[in-house]
Amino acid sequence: MASVIPAFNSSMRSDRNTYVGKRFVHVKNPYLDSMDEDILYHLDLGTKTHNLPAMFGDVKFVCVGRSPNRMKAFALFMHKELGLEEAEEDIKDICAGTDRYCMYKTGPVLTISHGMGIPSISVMLHELIKLLHHAQCCDVTIIRIGTSGGIGIAPGTVVITDTAVDSFFKPRFEQVILDNIVTRSTELHKELSEELFNCSKEIPNFRTLIGHTMCTYDFYEGQGRLDGALCSFSREKKLAYLKRAYKAGVRNIEMESTVLAAMCGLCGLKAAVVCVTLLDRLDCDQINLPHDVLLEYQQWPQLLISNFITRRLGLCD
Ligand SMILES: O=P(O)(O)O[C@H]1O[C@H](CO)[C@@H](O)[C@H]1O
Numbered sequence: 612m613a614s615v616i617p618a619f620n621s622s623m624r625s626d627r628n629t630y631v632g633k634r635f636v637h638v639k640n641p642y643l644d645s646m647d648e649d650i651l652y653h654l655d656l657g658t659k660t661h662n663l664p665a666m667f668g669d670v671k672f673v674c675v676g677r678s679p680n681r682m683k684a685f686a687l688f689m690h691k692e693l694g695l696e697e698a699e700e701d702i703k704d705i706c707a708g709t710d711r712y713c714m715y716k717t718g719p720v721l722t723i724s725h726g727m728g729i730p731s732i733s734v735m736l737h738e739l740i741k742l743l744h745h746a747q748c749c750d751v752t753i754i755r756i757g758t759s760g761g762i763g764i765a766p767g768t769v770v771i772t773d774t775a776v777d778s779f780f781k782p783r784f785e786q787v788i789l790d791n792i793v794t795r796s797t798e799l800h801k802e803l804s805e806e807l808f809n810c811s812k813e814i815p816n817f818r819t820l821i822g823h824t825m826c827t828y829d830f831y832e833g834q835g836r837l838d839g840a841l842c843s844f845s846r847e848k849k850l851a852y853l854k855r856a857y858k859a860g861v862r863n864i865e866m867e868s869t870v871l872a873a874m875c876g877l878c879g880l881k882a883a884v885v886c887v888t889l890l891d892r893l894d895c896d897q898i899n900l901p902h903d904v905l906l907e908y909q910q911w912p913q914l915l916i917s918n919f920i921t922r923r924l925g926l927c928d
């Protein structure tokens with residue numbers, strides 16, 4: 612039977628926030644140092660084939676999201692907002708040699724797609740964190756921009772996550788390692804979420820709030836939907852569950868935040884999750900927004916993050 616390693620032990624806690632001066636991205640793997648070469652297979656990069664410090668050493672912001680198209684659009688948008696001189700056509704997918712993920716770099720902003728769900732984002736995060744470590748990056752902020760299902764809030768609202776929680780509304784991510792379940796904390800960076808919230812106030816008509824985000828392993832049964840291929844619970848049970856989630860502070864549901872919070876917290880990256888809601892799950896399960904509204908909603912998190920980054924870089928009035 613799998614043993615459960617207790618959550619939040621003191622060494623874990625001290626790993627998360629102690630640093631003096633520059634905060635380097637660190638890996639927690641004693642084997643890495645002894646490797647002659649590290650091949651970041653899913654990113655099509657490596658320590659022998661690429662000069663990672665030269666390519667990525669100046670990265671300060673990493674923006675991640677599910678879709679390659681959305682992330683390319685975001686990178687081009689950032690390029691414009693940062694007023695970079697390089698021609699748009701020269702912004703190329705750094706991971707073009709693999710079709711797993713896409714990656715663009717515009718000044719100090721690295722933009723990467725992560726696919727859908729915990730397994731997909733976690734593979735990307737392992738290699739991204741190693742990449743930032745090999746490149747000797749410091750003081751890096753990572754932000755996931757995405758979509759979600761809201762609970763008890765109007766569609767189109769942007770939720771800035773304070774804590775990512777699992778399906779039991781607990782701030783934890785359970786990783787199966789060998790035949791153990793290792794539980795990791797999923798607190799996100801409080802000051803960062805507040806800074807993002809303050810930034811949002813500068814954007815006209817921006818509906819936003821700070822709340823817990825529930826991260827599930829599935830879009831249908833895992834999020835209590837009645838419209839999947841399988842459904843073994845009643846409408847009443849579904850609503851009771853979502854109302855309990857609301858009472859526990861959950862304002863939206865998506866599928867990547869817990870592992871992002873857990874891994875980044877352990878490796879010295881300040882992390883945030885900013886997702887727009889596409890529907891209110893107390894009202895419905897199907898996403899029936901017209902395409903143009905869907906596109907408009909998806910732009911809200913991007914707008915907030917570009918505002919945040921340009922402010923941080925002192926490019927705003
Ligand atoms: O819009 P994205 O970023 O993909 O986020 C949400 O949407 C997907 C499900 O449709 C999941 O990846 C979930 O996390």
Ligand SMILES: O=c1cc[nH]c(=O)[nH]1
Pocket residue numbers: 758759760761830834864865866889
């Ligand atoms: O309901 C939703 C909408 C977007 N993404 C999710 O994971 N759930």
